[in-house]
């Protein structure tokens with residue numbers, strides 16, 4: 211039987227778009243499935259979330275707390291609604307994979323990382339384009355004598371500092387999986403983007419025959435596509451559903467990089483919505499699993515992210531022009547799992563925040579709060595759902611009962627679900643889960659990375675494409 | 684009038700926020716339209732519970748949210764926002780998404 215395509219790729223996020231693009235550039239005919247719509251900039255961030263985030267942004271994990279987890283459902287996947295920050299995978303992690311995962315080629319992987327870096331046109335945020343939240347935090351760190359704060363590297367070309375990266379970049383300057391990989395690949399003529407189509411089932415190849423993909427169209431139509439290979443790139447929350455259906459034990463090992471941000475109120479005007487929101491970062495030398503990165507939500511999103519209610523909430527919203535915020539994430543020791551009792555689109559997430567992660571979270575909020583107070587903030591708001599979360603002085607910050615903080619009180623979010631089909635656990639170093647069925651998205655990341663993961667995921671995808679093309683690309 | 688609309692009106696009156704230009708019902712409907720069916724269906728019952736049941740459960744007062752003293756309204760909202768039970772906080776979020784969106788629609792950029 212003749213295949214309909216050489217490869218069927220499910221998902222157009224970091225993993226799917228990059229794999230599809232390289233396969234197509236290498237001469238393979240590729241069908242790309244994407245159930246989400248094409249994103250257009252929205253003046254209201256809440257609308258962008260409703261339209262382009264999976265489950266309208268309502269995906270959440272439950273366990274010893276409430277853990278919302280954000281992923282995209284749009285052409286370009288989560289990269290269309292991400293901050294654009296680029297970090298290479300940690301050296302220690304890659305070295306560990308080389309040691310522990312048979313066949314993992316660290317040198318080739320590092321070369322793929324550099325390839326991604328070039329393709330995304332990564333550049334460091336210029337100081338003048340950084341949002342005022344970042345500038346104020348840097349001022350505070352300087353006053354405290356903390357060194358090492360720096361501007362971050364981002365995937366962009368011509369960024370105007372519109373500050374809406376997570377709600378679809380209005381200028382198109384941010385490099386996404388769609389703009390950097392998929393769109394150029396479409397020009398080769400080798401890619402058929404099946405917009406509105408989703409994978410229903412992956413069918414492994416039998417006795418050297420073809421693999422298959424059962425797919426569903428926007429009007430409920432169903433087809434089965436035969437191909438040399440089916441590539442699962444539906445993201446860490448959906449891909450395990452398809453893997454379990456073919457007998458793989460996927461879904462455990464979920465890490466989410468629990469993240470939170472501290473708000474700070476100044477006398478001076480901040481207008482934190484201007485400039486690049488995730489412009490700067492720093493590490494805590496005494497807590498290397500903690501990473502600090504800029505984070506600012508536009509005013510229309512603020513009522514939902516500020517952990518206050520009623521008139522206390524209104525007071526912060528009224529003063530939002532004078533509010534700065536900065537975030538942090540934890541390379542988590544805690545683990546979770548994802549199940550799908552009602553299908554791939556409705557993940558049921560269990561997650562337990564480990565005690566050591568909770569301690570890092572409190573350390574993170576304390577560090578940011580102290581820096582903002584040193585920078586002259588009148589008041590800081592900790593990401594805690596408890597009545598004593600507003601702090602006015604460094605002394606009050608020190609006196610705060612940090613030991614009493616519970617995981618269930620944290621106002622946190624996971625932006626980086628990873629690891630549900632971990633390399634070395636569920637898939638081998640060839641990223642094969644079954645004959646003719648491959649995985650390349652965040653689910654294959656073998657451990658909590660501790661850095662924003664898009665570059666790592668793109669790199670896994672380039673490696674997979676090269677291997678599938680037999681070294682031709 | 685919907686349960687969500689009633690709660691939104693009471694919430695806005697308490698927080699001193701104006702009615703959206705197009706009215707609460709239309710604003711809420713527009714904000715709910717892109718949400719998943721389960722979220723749209725559960726927001727109403729959650730709002731009903733927050734307005735009628737929560738004052739009794741959390742403050743021991745058999746009164747509607749609308750009829751509480753301002754300080755008690757704040758206390759009730761804080762109990763919901765600061766709930767440690769993930770499901771309760773999640774349910775409150777289902778109300779907050781459309782209601783706060785509608786209530787603060789005219790309050791962009793801290794204006």
Ligand SMILES: Cc1cc2nc3c(=O)[nH]c(=O)nc-3n(C[C@H](O)[C@H](O)[C@H](O)COP(=O)(O)OP(=O)(O)OC[C@H]3O[C@@H](n4cnc5c(N)ncnc54)[C@H](O)[C@@H]3O)c2cc1C
Nearest residue numbers: 221223225287288292293294295409444651652662663664
């Ligand atoms: C708000 C936010 C900010 C972030 N900022 C950064 C950052 O600055 N830097 C960074 O490195 N990372 C960032 N990330 C994370 C990063 O963008 C993601 O980790 C990465 O895009 C994940 O890639 P992926 O290929 O695993 O999945 P995704 O990019 O999520 O793509 C999965 C795709 O599969 C599609 N899909 C789902 N089901 C099906 C199906 N049945 N059939 C076919 N397709 C399907 C989805 O619609 C989606 O398009 C951020 C994430 C968020 C939420």
Ligand code: SF4
Nearest residue numbers: 369370372373375379
């Ligand atoms: S800061 Fe603005 S222009 Fe730059 S990437 Fe983000 S949204 Fe686009």
